[in-house]
Amino acid sequence: MTKKGQQAGSLSRRSLLGGAAAIGTTAALKSAGALEANPANLPPNVSEWTPYLGAGVDANPYGVPSEFESHVVRRSVEWLTASTESSVNFTPLQDLEGFVTPNGLCFERHHGGVPEVNPVDYRLMINGLVDRELIFTLDDLKRFPQTNRFHFLECAANGGMEWRGAQLNGCQYTFGMVHNVQYTGVKLSDICREVGIKPEASWVMAEGGDSAGMNRSIPIEKILDDCMIAYAMNGEALRPEQGYPARLVVPGWEGNMWVKWIRRLEFGDMPYMAREETSKYTDLMEDGKARMFTWVMDAKSVVTSPCPEKALMSKGTQLLRGLAWSGRGKIDRVDVSLDGGKNWQTAELHGPVMDKCLTRFTLPFEWNGEELLVQSRAMDETGYVQPTIGELQKVRGLNSIYHNNAIATWQVHADGSVDNVRLG
Ligand SMILES: Nc1nc2c(c(=O)[nH]1)N[C@H]1C(S)=C(S)[C@@H](COP(=O)(O)O)O[C@H]1N2
Numbered sequence: 045m046t047k048k049g050q051q052a053g054s055l056s057r058r059s060l061l062g063g064a065a066a067i068g069t070t071a072a073l074k075s076a077g078a079l080e081a082n083p084a085n086l087p088p089n090v091s092e093w094t095p096y097l098g099a100g101v102d103a104n105p106y107g108v109p110s111e112f113e114s115h116v117v118r119r120s121v122e123w124l125t126a127s128t129e130s131s132v133n134f135t136p137l138q139d140l141e142g143f144v145t146p147n148g149l150c151f152e153r154h155h156g157g158v159p160e161v162n163p164v165d166y167r168l169m170i171n172g173l174v175d176r177e178l179i180f181t182l183d184d185l186k187r188f189p190q191t192n193r194f195h196f197l198e199c200a201a202n203g204g205m206e207w208r209g210a211q212l213n214g215c216q217y218t219f220g221m222v223h224n225v226q227y228t229g230v231k232l233s234d235i236c237r238e239v240g241i242k243p244e245a246s247w248v249m250a251e252g253g254d255s256a257g258m259n260r261s262i263p264i265e266k267i268l269d270d271c272m273i274a275y276a277m278n279g280e281a282l283r284p285e286q287g288y289p290a291r292l293v294v295p296g297w298e299g300n301m302w303v304k305w306i307r308r309l310e311f312g313d314m315p316y317m318a319r320e321e322t323s324k325y326t327d328l329m330e331d332g333k334a335r336m337f338t339w340v341m342d343a344k345s346v347v348t349s350p351c352p353e354k355a356l357m358s359k360g361t362q363l364l365r366g367l368a369w370s371g372r373g374k375i376d377r378v379d380v381s382l383d384g385g386k387n388w389q390t391a392e393l394h395g396p397v398m399d400k401c402l403t404r405f406t407l408p409f410e411w412n413g414e415e416l417l418v419q420s421r422a423m424d425e426t427g428y429v430q431p432t433i434g435e436l437q438k439v440r441g442l443n444s445i446y447h448n449n450a451i452a453t454w455q456v457h458a459d460g461s462v463d464n465v466r467l468g
């Protein structure tokens with residue numbers, strides 16, 4: 045077993061996490077006031093906020109979280125990308141409950157910054173092997189029949205830094221390139237009916253309106269199956285970071301294909317071999333060849349508490365929390381181990397358990413100060429079982445970056461603090 049950081053050479057925990065390193069530790073919680081209550085506010089006293097009128101209804105025309113939740117934010121890792129415009133940040137999974145990611149906390153990944161798209165000037169153009177090449181306004185899209193679906197979006201690079209050993213000491217940094225919202229929009233099969241697809245059309249090239257002009261090829265079967273153009277998330281307009289005013293939704297498939305600020309769909313009869321599916325988002329194997337078009341995100345899970353940011357604060361009964369998901373369908377079962385994979389217990393799944401959607405699980409356990417090696421293992425409705433990193437590396441070798449869905453291990457120490465470690 046090696047500890048985080050050991051294989052990362054000069055990468056110290058401090059430099060990786062900066063100010064965020066202490067979050068979740070006893071010291072940080074103390075300084076945030078979370079542990080040391082003011083006795084004057086406690087029963088049977090009248091708390092200081094009780095005798096006075098509170099803020100009025102106009103204080104926050106658009107509501108924001110309590111100031112005591114200000115540590116619940118997206119975070120980025122400085123050395124991961126060259127600039128903020130071509131960068132990524134991470135969802136604070138360890139601070140969320142249920143299975144919905146709040147819009148302001150959805151991780152962001154963009155290759156050319158967030159464009160400011162005026163919805164009045166927004167257009168979606170359809171061209172290529174169709175009977176009628178059409179250009180839709182946003183209002184046109186909103187006149188189509190509507191579909192509402194919860195789906196996770198995971199970047200294929202999620203956990204990519206962990207292939208060769210535990211590096212980033214946090215649930216947020218090792219698993220946070222995933223979010224899960226309810227999308228409202230139009231099924232692409234309905235748009236296809238409107239434009240009429242020629243029989244020889246077998247691929248669609250989806251192109252973004254950002255400065256990266258990011259594009260991907262998608263097989264027509266997937267387009268007709270469950271892809272959609274979304275114009276809302278969690279009930280409100282898409283956030284600019286997530287592709288306002290419209291993005292492609294490709295359920296269960298790698299996040300890179302979910303083209304944001306979508307401006308064009310071209311129907312063709314071959315893949316377009318775009319940068320993002322040749323140079324990037326391919327998996328380099330041991331023999332020097334790269335796997336291409338590895339679209340589906342296989343079953344994966346993470347324990348969100350305890351985790352490096354969520355130390356155990358007391359002995360006795362604890363409630364372990366986690367999230368599981370699969371790009372192949374519904375989560376069927378999640379098992380949890382507290383001893384590094386020797387013994388497993390089945391966790392409770394909190395419904396609704398939906399297709400290609402995050403599923404919350406919990407498991408109560410007793411803790412009396414002993415060291416734990418906490419793992420979770422997801423199984424989906426196809427029978428697929430989340431692999432160990434050893435099993436994954438046997439097939440994939442050591443060159444991979446993308447598609448790491450291996451079981452992770454959190455080591456809980458006697459003082460309740462938690463580290464990301466590599467077993468095996
Ligand atoms: N137009 C455009 N679409 C894009 C990107 C981009 O840079 N430009 N990034 C892709 C990548 S790599 C991912 S993982 C997802 C991230 O979606 P999010 O920002 O909503 O998390 O968007 C994808 N769609």
Ligand SMILES: [Mo]
Nearest residue numbers: 199200299300
């Ligand atoms: Mo991505």
